[in-house]
Amino acid sequence: MKTRKLITLAMLLASPAASLVTIAILLTSTAVQAEVPAAIAEPGQQQIAFLHAEGVQVYECKAGPNGALAWAFREPVATLIENGKTVGRHYAGPAWELADGSIVFAKVAGRAPAASAADIPLLKLEVTDRKGNGAVAGTTTIQRINTKGGVAEGACPAAGALLAVPYSADYAFLRK
Numbered sequence: 001m002k003t004r005k006l007i008t009l010a011m012l013l014a015s016p017a018a019s020l021v022t023i024a025i026l027l028t029s030t031a032v033q034a035e036v037p038a039a040i041a042e043p044g045q046q047q048i049a050f051l052h053a054e055g056v057q058v059y060e061c062k063a064g065p066n067g068a069l070a071w072a073f074r075e076p077v078a079t080l081i082e083n084g085k086t087v088g089r090h091y092a093g094p095a096w097e098l099a100d101g102s103i104v105f106a107k108v109a110g111r112a113p114a115a116s117a118a119d120i121p122l123l124k125l126e127v128t129d130r131k132g133n134g135a136v137a138g139t140t141t142i143q144r145i146n147t148k149g150g151v152a153e154g155a156c157p158a159a160g161a162l163l164a165v166p167y168s169a170d171y172a173f174l175r176k
Helices: 009-014 016-034
Strands: 044-064 069-083 085-091 097-098 103-112 124-131 141-149 160-176
Touching: 044 085, 069 160, 103 141
Parallel strands: none
Antiparallel strands: 044 069, 044 160, 069 085, 085 097, 097 103, 103 124, 124 141, 141 160
């Protein structure tokens, strides 16, 4: 009869290899946080949700002060995804609405350049209103990071024309 030895979590963490893994995880977490530009950083806040967005940035062709037509940002329309599952939507407001009934509305409080000129900027947004009691109900700040695409390019054909530009981004929901 073979005897089995029960290995506990405490035993695993007590090993030198586990200590190195723990240190590596802590260093990686610090490095990731250090990569957020100062203009959108929120030191001391706790992350309560992290969602990926896939959608479009909608632009409208409008006349500027000099009468020239140009693309003006109108609204985002995106699906919010967590672990490969749709959990909500992001739309004009700006607002983030989750299937659990929680909704947060925010305003831009800071911005930083994205990785390329074709990517919408990184943002820090301050929550202005909230509804419901779900996962993002306690959010005080939202960071838009890891943006890809979403920038309108080219001339617009006529006032009132709409342009939907595909984009993706990650949204970190933070609380004080």
